[in-house]
Amino acid sequence: MSxxxxxVNKVDLKRFRFWFQLAAFVLFVYGGYLxxxxxxxxPMFSCGYIREGRAGVCYLLPLQHQLARPWGQLFGYAGIAVxxxxxxxxxxxxxxxxxxxxxxxPLGTLQDxxxxxxxxxxxxxxxxxxxxxxxxxxxxxxxxxxxxxIPLGIGGGLWSHExxxxxxxxxxxxxxxxxxxxxxxxxxxxxxxxxxIVLTALGMGITGLFIxxxxxxxxxxxxxxxxxxxxxxxxxxxxxxxxKDGSKCxxxxxxxxxCDMEIREIADDVTRKEIMTDDCTLCLKCVAxxxxxxxxxxxxxxxxxFESTExxxxxxxxxxxxx
Amino acid sequence: MSEIREVPLKPAFNQSRQAxxxxxxxxxxxxxxxxxxxxxxxxYDLFRHAFIEGKALDRDGPGIGTTCIQVxxxxxxxxxxxxxxxxxxxxxxxxxxxxxxxxxxxxxxxATLGRLHSEKAVPDVGKLELIVNPTTCDQKKKAAQMMEGMxxxxxxxxxxxAKDNEAAREYWRRVVKQLAARLQKVTGKKLxxxxxxxxxxxxxxxxAAFRTLHNFRRKAPSLILGKDVFLVTNAYFFDDIERxxxxxxxxxxxLAQREAEAFSAVQKKAPRIVFTGSPPIFPNIKLPLxxxxxxxxxxxxxxxxANRMLYDMTxxxxxxxxxxxxxxxDKYLKPCTCPIFTRNDDRIRxxxxxxxxxxxxxxxxxxxxxxxxxxxxxxxxxxxxxxxxIPMLYIETDYSPDDMGQLSTRVEAFLESIKTxxxxxxx
Numbered sequence: 238m239s240x241x242x243x244x245v246n247k248v249d250l251k252r253f254r255f256w257f258q259l260a261a262f263v264l265f266v267y268g269g270y271l272x273x274x275x276x277x278x279x280p281m282f283s284c285g286y287i288r289e290g291r292a293g294v295c296y297l298l299p300l301q302h303q304l305a306r307p308w309g310q311l312f313g314y315a316g317i318a319v320x321x322x323x324x325x326x327x328x329x330x331x332x333x334x335x336x337x338x339x340x341x342x343p344l345g346t347l348q349d350x351x352x353x354x355x356x357x358x359x360x361x362x363x364x365x366x367x368x369x370x371x372x373x374x375x376x377x378x379x380x381x382x383x384x385x386x387i388p389l390g391i392g393g394g395l396w397s398h399e400x401x402x403x404x405x406x407x408x409x410x411x412x413x414x415x416x417x418x419x420x421x422x423x424x425x426x427x428x429x430x431x432x433x434i435v436l437t438a439l440g441m442g443i444t445g446l447f448i449x450x451x452x453x454x455x456x457x458x459x460x461x462x463x464x465x466x467x468x469x470x471x472x473x474x475x476x477x478x479x480x481k482d483g484s485k486c487x488x489x490x491x492x493x494x495x496c497d498m499e500i501r502e503i504a505d506d507v508t509r510k511e512i513m514t515d516d517c518t519l520c521l522k523c524v525a526x527x528x529x530x531x532x533x534x535x536x537x538x539x540x541x542x543f544e545s546t547e548x549x550x551x552x553x554x555x556x557x558x559x560x
Numbered sequence: 561m562s563e564i565r566e567v568p569l570k571p572a573f574n575q576s577r578q579a580x581x582x583x584x585x586x587x588x589x590x591x592x593x594x595x596x597x598x599x600x601x602x603x604y605d606l607f608r609h610a611f612i613e614g615k616a617l618d619r620d621g622p623g624i625g626t627t628c629i630q631v632x633x634x635x636x637x638x639x640x641x642x643x644x645x646x647x648x649x650x651x652x653x654x655x656x657x658x659x660x661x662x663x664x665x666x667x668x669x670x671a672t673l674g675r676l677h678s679e680k681a682v683p684d685v686g687k688l689e690l691i692v693n694p695t696t697c698d699q700k701k702k703a704a705q706m707m708e709g710m711x712x713x714x715x716x717x718x719x720x721x722a723k724d725n726e727a728a729r730e731y732w733r734r735v736v737k738q739l740a741a742r743l744q745k746v747t748g749k750k751l752x753x754x755x756x757x758x759x760x761x762x763x764x765x766x767x768a769a770f771r772t773l774h775n776f777r778r779k780a781p782s783l784i785l786g787k788d789v790f791l792v793t794n795a796y797f798f799d800d801i802e803r804x805x806x807x808x809x810x811x812x813x814x815l816a817q818r819e820a821e822a823f824s825a826v827q828k829k830a831p832r833i834v835f836t837g838s839p840p841i842f843p844n845i846k847l848p849l850x851x852x853x854x855x856x857x858x859x860x861x862x863x864x865x866a867n868r869m870l871y872d873m874t875x876x877x878x879x880x881x882x883x884x885x886x887x888x889x890d891k892y893l894k895p896c897t898c899p900i901f902t903r904n905d906d907r908i909r910x911x912x913x914x915x916x917x918x919x920x921x922x923x924x925x926x927x928x929x930x931x932x933x934x935x936x937x938x939x940x941x942x943x944x945x946x947x948x949x950i951p952m953l954y955i956e957t958d959y960s961p962d963d964m965g966q967l968s969t970r971v972e973a974f975l976e977s978i979k980t981x982x983x984x985x986x987x
Contacts, residue, residue, distance in 0.1 A: 356879075356880070360880075361878075361882045361883060362883065366726075367726040483909075484909065484912070484913055484916075485913060486909075487871075487895040487906070487910065488894055488895055488906055489872050489873075489890070489891060490729075490894035491873070491875035491890075491891075492875075494875055494877055494886070494887050494890055495875055495877045501726065504894070505724070507909065522877070526875040526877070527875075528872075528875070547771060550873065550875070551764070554764060554873070554874070554875060554876070555761070555764060557876055557879055558757050558760050558764060559761065
């Protein structure tokens with residue numbers, strides 16, 4: 238048992254994640270061809286616009302449709318369907334917590350691939366200053382509020398169905414992910430109504446920004462992702478947890494250097510035990526980059542299965558040095 | 561009529577005052593104890609050659625002097641130079657350096673200046689192309705110009721004094737990049753990704769060896785004495801890094817064997833001490849030596865001549881030169897527990913952690929008279945340790961051997977009080 242634990246702690250996380258993410262990407266983009274269907278309440282961007290290939294649908298798509306029902310229905314019998322959908326979503330989510338972002342989300346994986354491409358080309362990464370970080374980190378909550386309120390407004394007759402599923406219209410996943418099944422049909426501006434023109438044009442701009450952004454900055458989009466905001470609001474009971482023992486932390490900042498999301502608390506906060514913040518993607522790179530035994534650890538249902546160790550750190554770093 | 565003997569104009573080096581001082585200390589370290597690890601012979605010989613016989617140490621590439629631990633050695637190696645830590649522990653040089661500094665200044669700074677000012681000074685590391693002087697304490701800051709006055713090229717490495725804020729981290733990364741540029745100019749070699757990788761591999765090997773040694777010291781009863789470990793880490797100041805790493809690895813192998821044989825370097829009830837404060841630098845190993853001669857054992861330390869210098873390791877996420885330099889820069893700033901920083905929470909946390917994880921019974925806090933930052937932090941550290949129920953002995957001293965008798969009485973009393981506490985706790 239202790240040998241197994243040792244082996245896990247010395248894991249080459251980079252390689253493990255690469256293969257795990259690749260497998261998840263193939264499953265959720267092409268699984269549909271094998272008649273795999275994991276439902277409509279997945280807590281990550283398994284995009285509904287990948288028509289045949291998808292092995293399940295991102296919860297944000299049905300959620301926005303459901304909320305756009307007339308209020309009479311929504312607050313009546315249809316409410317049950319909304320709650321069921323949310324319940325299934327929450328159950329999926331609780332298992333992996335934000336690990337869905339770091340290990341499963343196809344859009345997240347795609348950004349990691351763009352990062353690898355940049356590294357291969359020898360181009361350095363960009364980042365935000367701390368001030369920019371603090372200002373931008375709110376955007377995902379604004380997007381979440383809008384994606385809930387706009388459909389509700391439609392249902393209440395405040396505005397028309399043109400702006401239905403507003404977030405999907407501007408989400409880069411809608412345009413980028415179908416490309417992997419050879420579907421270019423989303424790369425158009427919908428001229429059928431003014432609302433659609435605005436949203437699809439915005440979507441095109443954001444997709445461009447996504448590609449450029451993810452190329453220069455690690456996990457560019459995740460910072461603005463409303464799914465990530467929704468995750469955080471539900472993360473209290475989640476089973477997969479990132480924990481920190483501040484007394485063992487030297488605040489060396491190694492984890493902060495490794496963090497794709499530039500989360501400073503991971504290094505500097507020595508009081509909080511539950512260290513996962515709203516921007517975290519639970520990619521676990523921080524745990525792999527920490528040289529202090531047990532300072533950072535990953536628990537599943539309160540059982541630690543991966544923690545920072547000196548030996549693991551040295552092994553992983555030497556691999557980088559000697560490459 | 562007796563013959564007229566020809567008196568040599570210059571006496572042999574080993575007759576000089578600095579050599580005698582080193583010899584007395586080294587003899588204590590070696591001869592006062594039985595069961596010194598065989599692998600320590602490398603280090604005993606190294607100090608004998610360097611300090612007592614005054615032999616020159618062979619170096620590769622241009623020598624780059626450093627005056628504090630915050631100078632990234634990886635960059636110096638990558639640029640083809642060899643770092644030499646100049647911080648000095650000799651009373652002889654302390655007296656020479658006294659001309660430069662006010663009376664109430666720190667022995668370490670005076671000795672460092674004294675050594676640089678002396679001819680044929682030891683350890684003899686050859687010509688220094690550049691001295692990189694981090695702006696740590698005020699005395700070191702002001703020493704830069706004095707070194708320049710002695711004819712050295714000095715580079716001020718502007719270390720921020722409030723490491724907690726993000727702006728300081730960003731600024732420090734820029735400062736370190738500028739240093740990298742300067743080093744390349746001095747050595748004429750370009751700092752490529754490959755060269756930086758090789759340099760990091762050297763440091764990483766040394767640090768891994770140090771950490772293994774560090775971990776062996778957790779064992780109770782101890783496998784090795786603190787006076788030997790201080791000698792090992794002091795050797796890192798001037799020894800060839802590859803040779804040093806190999807010697808520490810050999811020492812680790814011996815300690816592993818000692819562990820397997822359930823060997824004990826001290827008595828079972830020997831009080832276990834964490835050493836903190838002003839750094840013991842050879843020949844001034846006075847205080848750790850007194851502790852261990854009185855029956856205690858130094859099991860860990862929080863000083864810049866040992867743990868603080870070698871413990872923290874660099875993590876790199878993207879292996880591109882600019883990011884590698886940034887990661888290296890972070891390592892020298894963020895975890896540093898130097899008292900020159902505005903706040904010392906990290907130092908206190910480190911001490912508490914060391915006491916807990918090394919099963920220590922008490923802390924000895926050395927402050928060189930005139931080292932204001934350590935003197936000022938004494939109060940807060942004492943309070944924190946007191947709150948945690950950890951006894952602490954605060955000792956203000958300098959490089960002079962005059963207070964040895966007085967110190968030994970105080971150390972003995974402290975160790976005795978720890979033993980009593982332990983007895984009472986058991987009863």
